[in-house]
Every structure is written in structure tokens, then in C-alpha cells.
Ligand SMILES: Nc1ncnc2c1ncn2[C@@H]1O[C@H](COP(=O)(O)OP(=O)(O)OP(=O)(O)O)[C@@H](O)[C@H]1O
């Protein structure tokens with residue numbers, strides 16, 4: 001479904017991604033784990049078109065994304081739950097969800113999808129007229145996920161959705177990710193919580209200083225001494 | 235005697251002199267409202283543009299001037315009525331605003347703010363001197379035929395049809411603006427872009443298009459204000475945008491730059507303040523007031539009356 005091939009991405013003089021390659025198969029959960037500053041967010045931003053690679057290609061269903069405007073990439077069926085949630089704080093929960101469906105013209109079905117999001121996240125329903133900035137961290141994360149779902153994505157990019165959440169909530173979020181995937185949405189999940197990520201993924205990549213250093217099935221990676229040491233706490 | 239007795243029955247005592255003072259006060263308030271409505275409309279454009287691209291569009295007052303001229307020629311050459319003149323001016327300036335953003339500001343997006351600011355000042359001078367070059371420096375008299383003056387006397391207050399026209403059309407425009415910002419998809423996209431541009435892009439919102447729309451709306455409001463200035467002062471000239479532009483800018487800062495309701499309130503406050511100063515003090519101080527207010531806000535509350543650190547921008 002998505003092939004990232006040898007992309008190089010720079011921030012000015014900083015070489016953030018070095019010939020990074022990865023592949024996401026349709027219907028799967030693929031996880032990208034790595035330490036702080038490894039290049040995970042940069043990878044997702046480049047797929048979404050917020051950053052442009054200097055070289056390399058990103059192919060999604062046969063289309064080269066490096067030549068597509070970021071707002072058109074959303075239209076191709078890729079939506080992102082960005083790092084730090086990035087909900088529109090001074091807008092209401094409902095307005096945030098409407099923004100997720102910005103490109104859709106099927107008003108009725110958008111309305112239905114909003115109801116589905118509320119079914120999935122009843123707490124958002126109670127707070128639907130509340131400003132997003134007044135929600136708790138967990139609720140904001142749910143809103144960010146709901147907002148991404150409103151685009152009816154085929155591929156969802158998620159950047160550390162468990163960041164800063166209490167353990168119980170982390171479990172809930174991972175359960176939701178599994179559930180979204182089981183309903184047909186492919187997921188590329190970026191995580192520092194390697195344990196949880198590996199427990200739900202079908203395939204995993206490890207990124208270090210801008211390059212993939214390991215890849216394989218979660219079972220393989222969990223057995224790897226390197227991964228155990230660096231990401232699973234021994 | 236009869237009226238005197240009636241007045242004595244009020245819970246407080248009022249004599250004839252005090253009635254006159256109060257009447258004078260309310261009269262100044264009415265005068266200030268129409269001027270304030272004009273400042274508010276101009277201030278809205280400043281604040282909306284700042285909210286979305288963090289630029290003080292110094293050419294904004296001059297867009298207002300162009301609107302006044304379009305309105306003037308619409309009346310004198312095309313023979314339209316004042317309402318049509320305003321609509322033509324708004325359309326013309328909406329286009330002008332979009333073009334200015336595209337050719338002058340967009341290429342500088344991502345460069346330093348000072349570069350954009352200098353460009354805005356350059357654009358301001360360009361509009362002023364291009365108008366002088368094309369139409370001459372002389373002032374033009376807004377045709378009386380377009381707006382025959384009528385005065386009404388209501389309970390001792392003098393109200394003109396100009397005041398009514400200005401206040402009513404300004405309020406209608408502000409209601410339409412609030413509707414667009416709060417209720418429409420485009421308005422919500424404008425708010426989303428002003429809150430978090432990158433997140434907005436991830437929603438599929440085109441930032442370029444949204445910025446263009448913001449310039450179009452802000453410039454159209456300035457154009458409406460330009461036609462109102464023509465009606466209010468009777469004359470227009472190529473440099474007429476400078477002082478009202480500055481005062482409206484102060485109004486926007488007073489309300490909290492980037493905050494739409496703040497610009498509305500700020501505009502009315504500046505208009506009323508100005509008429510009070512010229513009514514009770516001296517009209518010599520009229521223009522100085524604006525700058526006094528600016529200095530005071532910057533000293534006391536730089537974020538303005540409505541400013542919060544996390545306030546909504548558009
Ligand atoms: N805007 C930026 N300007 C300059 N350098 C940046 C910028 N954003 C990221 N970097 C650098 O690029 C590298 C990769 O950053 P990135 O944000 O992709 O890491 P990450 O894996 O997402 O880390 P984290 O787990 O902390 O979110 C880091 O060295 C970082 O310092």
C-alpha cells in the first residue's frame with residue numbers, strides 16, 4: 001500500500017532521515033519504534049507532505065506522494081494523528097471533528113460518522129460543545145483520533161498516541177487502535193512505548209538516528225537482544 | 235412648572251442644566267458610534283490578517299481609500315445608489331486584497347517578519363502614490379445627490395440619516411462576518427489555520443486559499459468603511475487612508491490584535507473617545523488621542539482588552 005524508499009530529509013543543515021525505507025501492507029498495523037530524536041515524527045510528516053525529501057520516493061497506491069500537495073494527500077485517504085494531539089484548542093469538540101471531515105462533501109454521512117465517533121468515545125459526546133482546549137489529555141487524544149477518523153482514511157498515521165497518558169488510558173488507546181484496524185483501516189503507528197506497540201503490531205521497524213536498523217515481526221524483535229536492551233527495559 | 239414637578243418625582247433630582255448636559259453627552263455618544271463603526275470595520279481587517287499570518291498589513295488603510303474611490307466613481311460614473319456603490323467597492327477591494335497578498339506577501343511567507351512589514355509599508359506607499367498618479371492629488375467631493383442629508387430630531391437628539399446608514403450597514407456587515415467565522419466551513423477553516431497551520435494542513439485545508447479568503451473579507455470590510463468615510467466626511471483623497479488606518483490599527487491593538495470581537499469593541503471605543511475629546515476638549519487633540527491610547531495599552535496591557543495568552547485568533 002505504502003512504500004517509502006530511501007528518503008533523505010533535512011532540517012536546514014540537519015540530516016534527519018538518511019536513506020530511510022519502510023513498507024506498509026494494506027490491512028496491517030505497522031509500528032515504527034525508536035528513541036527520542038530518532039526521526040519518527042519526521043518520517044510521518046514527510047509521508048503527509050509537511051516535509052519534502054531531498055531524494056527518494058514515497059509511493060502510495062502507485063502515486064508518488066512527494067509530488068502531491070499535502071492537502072491533496074489527505075484526499076488520497078491518508079490522515080494523521082499528530083504528535084502532541086494538536087487539537088484546535090479554541091474550537092469546540094464538534095468543530096474539531098468537522099475539520100477532520102473538511103474535504104468530504106457527503107454531509108449526511110459525515111453526520112453519521114460523527115455519531116460513530118461519539119459512540120466510540122462517549123466522553124466526547126458529553127463534551128461536544130466544549131472547547132477542545134478544556135479537555136483532559138486523554139480526551140484530547142481521543143478527539144485527535146476521532147478527528148482523523150472523520151476523513152474516513154484508508155491509512156492512518158499515528159504519532160505517539162500514548163504519550164503522557166496514564167497506564168489505564170494507554171491500554172484503552174491501544175485497544176481502540178486495534179479496533180480501528182480490525183474495521184479495515186491500515187495503521188502506521190509511531191511509538192516510544194515499544195512493549196505496547198509490539199503487542200498489537202503485525203510488523204515493526206526500529207529507527208535510530210534517521211535510519212532503519214532493524215525490521216521484522218514483533219515476535220522476532222521482542223526476542224532481539226538489542227531491542228530488549230534499548231526499548232523494552234532489559 | 236409642570237415638567238419641573240414631574241422631574242422632581244424622579245428618585246434623583248435633575249435640573250434643566252443637567253438635562254442639557256446629559257443630552258449633550260448622549261449626542262456625543264451617537265456621533266461617536268458612527269465613527270466607531272467605521273474604525274471597527276477597518277480594525278477587523280487588521281486583526282483577521284494578523285490572526286492568520288501575523289502581519290500588520292500597513293496597506294490596509296489604503297485599501298480602505300481605494301474602496302472610497304471605487305464607491306465614488308460607481309456613483310459619479312455609473313450612477314449607482316450608495317448601497318450598490320458599497321457593494322462594488324467591496325468586490326473590487328476583495329480582489330485587490332487577494333492580489334496584494336499573492337504578489338507581495340506570499341513570496342515572503344517564511345522569511346523574517348521585518349521583511350514582510352517593510353513590504354507592507356511599501357505596498358501602502360504604492361497604493362497612495364499610484365492613486366495620486368492616476369487620479370491626481372486633489373480631494374474629491376462625495377456627491378450630495380448620492381446621499382441627500384436628512385436630519386431627525388429625537389427627544390432633543392440630532393440624528394442624521396448618515397449616522398443611521400453607517401451604523402446599520404456596519405452592524406449588518408459585522409453580523410454577516412460573525413456568521414461566516416462561526417458557522418461556515420470556510421470560517422472554521424480560517425480559525426483552524428490561525429490556531430495551528432500544520433494541523434490544519436493535515437485536515438486537508440489549503441492554507442493559501444484560506445489566507446486569500448481572509449484578505450478578501452478583510453479588504454471588503456475596509457472598502458465598505460471607505461465608502462462610509464466618504465459619506466461621513468463628504469470628501470475623499472488619496473491619502474485619506476493613513477489616519478483612519480492608524481486609528482483602526484490602534485483599535486485592533488486595544489481589543490487585542492488577532493481577536494475579532496476585540497476589534498469591534500476597540501473600534502467603537504476609539505470612535506467614541508475621539509468624538510468626546512473633540513467635543514469636550516479640542517479637536518486639535520483628536521488625532522493625538524489614538525496615539526495616547528496606543529502608548530497606554532502597550533504600557534498597561536499589551537495583549538489588549540480581550541487578550542488572553544491562549545485566545546482565539548480569528
Ligand atoms: N524543526 C526542526 N528543526 C531542526 N531540527 C529538527 C526539527 N524537528 C526535528 N529536528 C531534528 O530531527 C531529528 C529527528 O526528529 P524527530 O522529531 O523526527 O524525532 P522523533 O523520533 O519523533 O523523536 P520524539 O520521540 O522525541 O518525538 C532530531 O535530531 C531533531 O532534533
Ligand SMILES: [Mg+2]
Pocket residue numbers: 040041042083159
Ligand atoms: Mg516525535
